[in-house]
Amino acid sequence: MPDFTVHRYGTDTSGRGIYLTAYMHDWWQAVVADLGFEPTIVQGAFMTRNGGGAAASAGYHDQGGCMDVRIWDLTGSQVDKLVRTIREHGGGAWRRDKTPQHGGMDPHCHITLGTDQPLSAGAAASWRSYLAGCNGLANNAPDYEWRPRPLVTTPPPQLEDDMPAYRDWKPEDKQAMVQDLLDADMNLHDPKGSPDFVGETVRSVLKKIAQVTGAVGGPGK
Structure with a gap:
């Protein structure tokens, strides 16, 4: 009010x-x-x-x-x-x-x-x-x-006024949001996007990036 x-x-x-x-x-x-x-x-x-x-x-x-x-x-x-x-x-x-x-x-x-x-x-x-x-x-x-x-x-x-601030969310709600983001599909509907990402999720792409980074020079290089 x-x-x-x-x-x-x-x-x-x-x-x-x-x-x-x-x-x-x-x-x-x-x-x-x-x-x-x-x-x-x-x-x-x-x-x-x-x-x-x-x-x-x-x-x-x-x-x-x-x-x-x-x-x-x-x-x-x-x-x-x-x-x-x-x-x-x-x-x-x-x-x-x-x-x-x-x-x-x-x-x-x-x-x-x-x-x-x-x-x-x-x-x-x-x-x-x-x-x-x-x-x-x-x-x-x-x-x-x-x-x-x-x-x-x-x-x-x-x-x-209608939504609680992120700092006020319950821990389980924060975790659920992170999981939803990681499981989101990459390039699901955009024909202009890179075909390399078709069928990939944010989680799988991040794993591949981590693997490539580790093979090239390791973390921090």
Whole structure:
């Protein structure tokens, strides 16, 4: 079950606490893992715990679901990847900057995770705008960012939530997996593969390699 408990995760660029639900924090970490870099958070959610958010945010960050990250230190391709990855993970994202098309504000990426809760009225409106194909701004103009087809509205399932880690497997399960790998057929169906491996298993090929290695010069040569 999603954990919507609110925790503090460090400090933003203005020295304020970064508050997120455990659910949104885990989601963000999955986004970062796919990105290959970690953007700097300039404003988290639940900003009422810090006495309020930026005036330009209009209360969007007062509760859950919204965060802003810095983009002035990213390349254009990195910003494109950031927006795309967030949207592939079931969130909404727009780059904001000084241009009227992008909101006429300081550069940042505004992120809305509609499946987080509770959402402020502004965050909920931002999410509805994203679902409707709009820009998340007051003018509700068409979305200017890349959009998934079909639209991804929920985070992808995390396999690690459903499967135990290898270190937690029972010894007999680990041994069974090794035996299955050793007994796997080599070149069973691939016509492009080497005919030398037809009818061989991983185990038999490894034995032949060991025999050849020993005949040539022994282990370690």
